[in-house]
Amino acid sequence: MDQLDLTIRIAGENGEGVLTVGDVLAEALARSGLYIYTFKNLPAEIKGGASMTQVRVQDTPVRSPGDALDILMVWNQENYDIHVGEVKPTGVVIYDPDECDADESLALTQIGVPLQTITKTVIKTMKSKNVLAFGILTACLGIPFDSAKQMVAESRWGRRKEFLESNINALKQAYIYVDDNDIDLGLRVPVNQRNGHAQLIMTGNDALCMGALAAGCRYYAGYPITPASDVMETLAKAMPRVGGVLMQTEDEIAAITASIGASFTGAKVMTATAGPGLSLMVEALGLATMEEIPLVVVDVMRGGPSTGMPTKTEQSDLNLAIHGAHGEAPRIVIAATNTEDCFYTAVKAFNLAEKYQTPVILLSDQHLSQRAQVMSRPDLSQVEVVERKQPDGNGSVSPQEFDRYEMTDDYISPMPLPGRHGQHYVATGLEHDEHAHIDYSPEAHIRMTEKRHQKIESAVNEPGFVQRYGAEDAQLGLIGWGSSEGPILEALDRTLAKGYKVAALIFKMLHPLPEKEARAFIESIPVVSVVELNASGQFANYLQGRLAVSLKRFNIITGLPFKAGEIEEYIEGVLQYG
Amino acid sequence: MAEVRTADTASTTAPERPGKTGQAGPAKPAAKRSLKDYRSEVKPTWCPGCGDFGVLAALQRALAERNLDPKDVVIVSGIGCSGRLPEFVNAYGLHVVHGRALPAAQGVKAANPELTVIAVGGDGDGFAIGGGHVPHAVRRNQDITYIVMDNQVYGLTKGQPSPSTPTGMQALRRSVSMPKMAPYEGVLEGQLNILAMVIVYGCSFVARTFSSQATEMAKTIGRGLDHPGFAFVHAMSPCPTFYNTYDPWKESFMPLPDEWDTSDRIKAIDMAMEEVGDGVFHSGVFFQDVYRTYTDKLQDVYAKAYGDEQATIDALMDQYA
């Protein structure tokens, strides 16, 4: 049997419930043992404006949002016009004939379903239009009525008993309509019983929050900003339950300095923001580097600069994350690749911050943060958690004898904690010596600069932050970072299957740079191109500067994630025409 | 090397958590400490005659009177001459960036409410660059004492006018540096009434004191330390180098009237507004009332929500199944 791979898009006016239909469909399919990957495109406004949600479903893990549409459901003319061009030649459009006119000249299967009229005249509860739409889709996917009924009962539509009956009725009307009109797309999506709690359906931000909690995060300070706000909202509910503190601060400067204060006492801390907030945090990031205070800062990147495109995705804060500092303030910068990886990368972010006593910036992006994917449930007993180095004993060494910034072999010094250790010291953002005393002498500045740089250099040896894929004898190598991994690897598999010799190198650690792996890859492949969602090629420029090499680039700045098909075309183009 | 363990054993918190009791270690029947015990190895770097010496000594005395273990005290500061104070105290210190002493202090207190947390800084640090943080620190009402060392000038950057500098030509006469910034008509901006502002914000403890009145200042800072909530201490502390206000301030300082009712916020506001016109600085506690602190309220939240930490994370993940 062919691999199941369907991309379904539902589009309508924002606030109409379009997104709910997509969410419920995605969750229902995921609970039925299938893999899903959602993609939402929203206007920044709360209500109004064209919005859509897309669900790609496969029977193996899904890696990218899907190229063209197998099924498009639209509720009005505006959305028909916007989206119909993205339907595959073999695809199907389901539209409401009372709300919009289909373009008869298109060689597509177009099915009119009067959603609005059926809801008004037959179901008589306008709220149930969503369920009707859902039923039309499940019926078209070949999902038996009984399974669909169970899906509705287990969804948000089944939560309130008083509405369940009318919702099931709406579902029934969908199946009756599909039956009466002999609609059959020939699809039989295999739905099985839900697979217990072994699989989770999470967004990137959800997974990141769970990872942070598992790593021991017990203090969070933040200021609302799209698309990072739901990190704060999720943790607001969770923190009190695990004995932590969540503080909504008055701005991002307060968020990061409060986090630094909390970490000074030994708490594991995090703040999450997007580009505008990260800009405000830059000064205090230098402070954390200078005072050697563990700190996790999540940047969910969105389209910039300035307020830019808050609900669109981009990989354009890399320069700021790595280089954004006055003076030289080295820090660790890592990026998550997919939903499941958000969990584990969040854990690693805390472990790196604690181990190296340094700020760690974890880069996510709008698309990664908001999309839902299926992931295996993490086993908490297998999650490794690192604690920062602290002075041993209590009170054996006096504060006068104790060196907070002692020069050790690994440049990492024991950090005393107020209330716990008798070796009190004053952490200062001014240059200081080993004893934490202010010292502007050339010797002190040279030693401490080296300490701050060397300390994190060995982080490049941490396992799991750079991975090579594809052909050994590749003619073309693609370099990617963070959430572009999925579409790059899918494009890689497709082109390898067609006989192209391609390879990919995916970075999750961006600073310090895993230079050895980068150089080996670049030097062993004739043509290497850096694939990223920004205009100037920020990672490409950084690699070129560090390695003194010349690299090709493939950049798009549509505000949308890469499609595997776009990268596939690019690979074929380069290998055929150079 | 850093210690490694797994997430399911990561919790060391006692089941009823949240007060963090135990972290401060067993209470020693410590010998009574004296002011000297709070002196660090670092000699103050301030100019001779700087008012900040008085504030430092008063704070050290207040700490000694309370016999606080230096390891349980954290002094947080921003940038400015005043911001150097933590360095000179034998206790934990956190010297952050300009204007952010309050958020940092709030993070310290939130993460470990058992610590005695003191924030210090200048008038510029607290009411220019950091002014946006003050109302929010007041709103959270954490048990933090905030000492603003007000010299009505930017000392560290060599004498520019600050938000509390008197408007017009007035300040220029006493300053060699200010005429540089305000060469024609003096300071164009109005003078911020710091004390009135903080009272209006709803602060639960507001007091003023003068660095030249050592005993009184130690007492006032002490009352701030004892106050369960956010305590604001307006510590007038002249900068003889850039804006020498010793003479006028010595004349204009007077105690609040006898039998001053510290529970009347409106009267406190009136007093803080009127004294400006009268050319007077009152010293003493303008207002004090005890409200529930952020930590108190958190305890209520924990009583409702707190559970076994690992089981909770598991339960949270169930939501996504």
Ligand SMILES: Cc1ncc(C[n+]2csc(CCOP(=O)(O)OP(=O)(O)O)c2C)c(N)n1
């Ligand atoms: C972001 C930033 N801007 C400017 C400065 C320069 N600066 C240092 S201290 C200071 C003002 C100090 O005045 P105040 O807070 O009243 O403290 P004082 O020195 O009078 O005690 C300024 C502007 C800085 N350190 N950081």
Ligand code: SF4
């Ligand atoms: S410049 Fe003014 S405030 Fe700074 S130390 Fe000298 S006298 Fe004190």
Ligand SMILES: [Mg+2]
């Ligand atoms: Mg000042």
